Amino acid sequence: xxxxxxxxQQMVNGIALGSVYALIALGYTMVYGIVKLIxxxxxxxxxxxxxxxxxxxxxxxxxxxxxxxxxxxxLAFIIAMAVSALFGVIIEKTCYxxxxxxxxxxxxxxxxxxxxxxxxxARVIPWIGPNPKQFPVLKxxxxxxxxxxxxxxxxxxxxxxxxxxxxxxxxxxxxMLFYIVNFxxxxxxxxxxxxxxxxxxxxxxxxxxxxxVTFAIGAALAAAAGILFALNYPQVEPxxxxxxxxxxxxxxxxxxxxxxxxxxxxxxxxGIAETLTKGFISSKLADAVAxxxxxxxxxxxxxxILGKNTREKV
Amino acid sequence: xxxxxxFNTITLLSASVIVFIVLAALLFTxxxxxxxxxxxxxAGIYIIVSLSLNLITGFTGQLSLGQAGFMSIGxxxxxxxMMNFHLPLVVSIIIGGLVTAVFGLLIxxxxxxxxxxxxxxxxxxxxxxxRVIMVNLETYTGGAAGLKGIPSFSDTGxxxxxxxxxxxxxxVFVIITIVIVNNLINSSPGRAIVSIREDEIxxxxxxxNVSYYKIxxxxxxxxxxxxxGALYAVYFGxxxxxxxxxxxxxxxxxxxxxxxxxxxTGTILAGVGFTYIQEWLRFFKDFRLVIxxxxxxxxxxxxxxxxxxxxxxxxxxxxxxxxxxxxxxxxSKPSKIKGVK
Numbered sequence: 250x251x252x253x254x255x256x257x258q259q260m261v262n263g264i265a266l267g268s269v270y271a272l273i274a275l276g277y278t279m280v281y282g283i284v285k286l287i288x289x290x291x292x293x294x295x296x297x298x299x300x301x302x303x304x305x306x307x308x309x310x311x312x313x314x315x316x317x318x319x320x321x322x323x324l325a326f327i328i329a330m331a332v333s334a335l336f337g338v339i340i341e342k343t344c345y346x347x348x349x350x351x352x353x354x355x356x357x358x359x360x361x362x363x364x365x366x367x368x369x370x371a372r373v374i375p376w377i378g379p380n381p382k383q384f385p386v387l388k389x390x391x392x393x394x395x396x397x398x399x400x401x402x403x404x405x406x407x408x409x410x411x412x413x414x415x416x417x418x419x420x421x422x423x424x425m426l427f428y429i430v431n432f433x434x435x436x437x438x439x440x441x442x443x444x445x446x447x448x449x450x451x452x453x454x455x456x457x458x459x460x461x462v463t464f465a466i467g468a469a470l471a472a473a474a475g476i477l478f479a480l481n482y483p484q485v486e487p488x489x490x491x492x493x494x495x496x497x498x499x500x501x502x503x504x505x506x507x508x509x510x511x512x513x514x515x516x517x518x519x520g521i522a523e524t525l526t527k528g529f530i531s532s533k534l535a536d537a538v539a540x541x542x543x544x545x546x547x548x549x550x551x552x553x554i555l556g557k558n559t560r561e562k563v
Numbered sequence: 564x565x566x567x568x569x570f571n572t573i574t575l576l577s578a579s580v581i582v583f584i585v586l587a588a589l590l591f592t593x594x595x596x597x598x599x600x601x602x603x604x605x606a607g608i609y610i611i612v613s614l615s616l617n618l619i620t621g622f623t624g625q626l627s628l629g630q631a632g633f634m635s636i637g638x639x640x641x642x643x644x645m646m647n648f649h650l651p652l653v654v655s656i657i658i659g660g661l662v663t664a665v666f667g668l669l670i671x672x673x674x675x676x677x678x679x680x681x682x683x684x685x686x687x688x689x690x691x692x693x694r695v696i697m698v699n700l701e702t703y704t705g706g707a708a709g710l711k712g713i714p715s716f717s718d719t720g721x722x723x724x725x726x727x728x729x730x731x732x733x734x735v736f737v738i739i740t741i742v743i744v745n746n747l748i749n750s751s752p753g754r755a756i757v758s759i760r761e762d763e764i765x766x767x768x769x770x771x772n773v774s775y776y777k778i779x780x781x782x783x784x785x786x787x788x789x790x791x792g793a794l795y796a797v798y799f800g801x802x803x804x805x806x807x808x809x810x811x812x813x814x815x816x817x818x819x820x821x822x823x824x825x826x827x828t829g830t831i832l833a834g835v836g837f838t839y840i841q842e843w844l845r846f847f848k849d850f851r852l853v854i855x856x857x858x859x860x861x862x863x864x865x866x867x868x869x870x871x872x873x874x875x876x877x878x879x880x881x882x883x884x885x886x887x888x889x890x891x892x893x894x895s896k897p898s899k900i901k902g903v904k
Contacts, residue, residue, distance in 0.1 A: 287680055344860055351867050353679070354626060358820055359863045361813055365856030373849045495687075495809070502684050537695035540688030547685055548673045 265412035267520020268419035273497030276467025292494015298472025337468025371487035505556025615787035621824035624760030632690030635807035637789025659793030667785020709803035829871030
């Protein structure tokens with residue numbers, strides 16, 4: 250394998266990982282855009298989604314080691330996204346809503362509390378437990394395998410079935426999100442609320458509902474990302490959401506928090522940076538490089554790549 | 564004015580000595596057993612690091628999520644100073660603080676342009692970078708396997724004696740930290756720092772050099788966190804980068820917020836309380852952290868200002884009130900101290 254092929258392979262890996270990060274980052278950025286909260290529990294919502302998908306895929310009468318029925322996979326995505334969305338809304342209503350006018354740091358600590366409860370709650374639930382569980386492997390789905398082999402024959406770059414699925418799901422969900430945010434009434438209300446919550450309220454927008462919808466959408470995206478993540482490293486465990494959550498948050502800040510295209514861009518940059526570091530420098534330093542990029546970009550352009558520069562007024 | 568200062572110093576000094584004698588005596592007679600002595604010592608270390616965080620978050624208003632990173636720099640540098648260069652304990656601890664202060668200075672620069680959540684995430688990233696570097700510098704830090712064999716405060720073999728000596732060391736450093744933070748906050752630079760918390764733009768327009776004081780406060784905070792980390796290293800005798808990950812920083816944020824941001828006494832109370840609650844919750848085994856998380860949410864929902872808010876419990880004021888009462892009760896002469904302000 251020559252250098253260009255190696256590089257191309259790493260880029261493909263990076264974009265696949267980046268599309269997962271981008272999905273998670275979208276949730277962060279949307280929530281931050283409206284309520285100005287770093288939702289530390291977002292990574293754990295991802296874990297909830299991954300486990301929901303796990304239970305669907307290993308339910309009665311299925312081979313727990315691999316996924317062979319594409320319909321079950323679709324069902325797993327739908328159920329996981331619904332369960333996570335429900336979690337997101339419940340958490341928002343019970344924990345974040347009463348603190349909407351409190352100082353920011355209190356909200357932040359509440360979010361950390363929620364995250365601790367979700368992680369350790371999962372550990373004490375008997376069906377989940379603290380030990381990692383094997384996630385079913387994506388295998389023998391003819392269409393995806395066919396695409397993978399075709400690309401391999403044409404370019405020499407190997408794209409695994411999971412990576413192809415990541416691209417497809419990520420692009421599909423991003424298009425849906427794009428449609429919701431830009432072409433529906435809810436989306437318009439969301440944009441209005443993130444622009445100026447008070448004014449939106451005066452225009453007759455039910456801001457509470459909009460915030461709930463935002464949390465639900467963000468959580469659903471995280472759930473999809475969770476399943477993709479679990480398919481990639483075929484296992485699930487209660488702490489699995491922490492690192493992808495942190496990195497996706499970095500991605501959101503990198504792209505400019507509050508900006509939806511920024512979150513996608515940031516996600517891809519993080520993914521590519523991580524795999525390139527792993528491939529060409531050192532696998533141990535990958536995390537340090539990711540955070541290093543964040544600090545450098547923030548120092549040069551504090552509002553992120555696509556973020557708006559807000560001037561502070563007295 | 565001078566008389567006032569002497570009175571304050573004497574009161575505080577005697578109060579800290581009395582508290583020390585009482586605690587040491589309780590330890591010595593076995594009323595506080597070694598286990599609780601260890602916990603109090605650990606609480607002392609938590610107090611030092613939390614006070615350093617309070618300086619930057621509570622008083623300067625810059626949220627930092629990387630205090631564990633500072634702590635680990637202090638811990639590793641002092642451990643290396645002791646093990647590789649065979650320097651005495653006190654010197655090593657101070658070296659730990661100074662090395663960390665240099666890093667605090669470096670991380671202080673980006674904070675000039677960042678605020679709020681952006682700063683929080685930058686400090687978080689910084690903490691993680693430090694952790695990854697500590698894992699990779701295997702020759703000096705022992706890498707992921709950890710660093711063993713750090714000399715202890717005292718190694719007489721007698722548990723009781725050891726725990727009293729450990730406690731005394733940490734206690735002295737706690738007192739020094741409290742004095743540093745308290746005097747800083749009540750000095751002219753301290754007022755500048757607090758004004759940055761209240762309103763950065765207003766402070767700037769009043770002629771306060773915001774950049775200077777922010778970096779100053781970060782450096783000071785890093786120094787104290789480094790001292791705390793150095794004591795932590797000696798206390799455990801073992802270091803591992805995992806000890807200083809993101810959730811460790813969160814623990815200190817929790818202590819500061821529970822005690823009340825911008826309250827020194829609040830931080831002290833919350834530091835001791837936090838250590839004990841963590842221990843008591845071990846009884847619940849796996850449910851420990853679930854309860855801890857729930858408690859955190861409930862406290863934030865119903866008690867958002869923390870234990871003390873920005874108030875302080877002042878021993879000096881307490882003593883004065885007492886003396887004044889004595890005077891007023893004993894004779895009709897006006898109190899001498901009353902006139903001094």
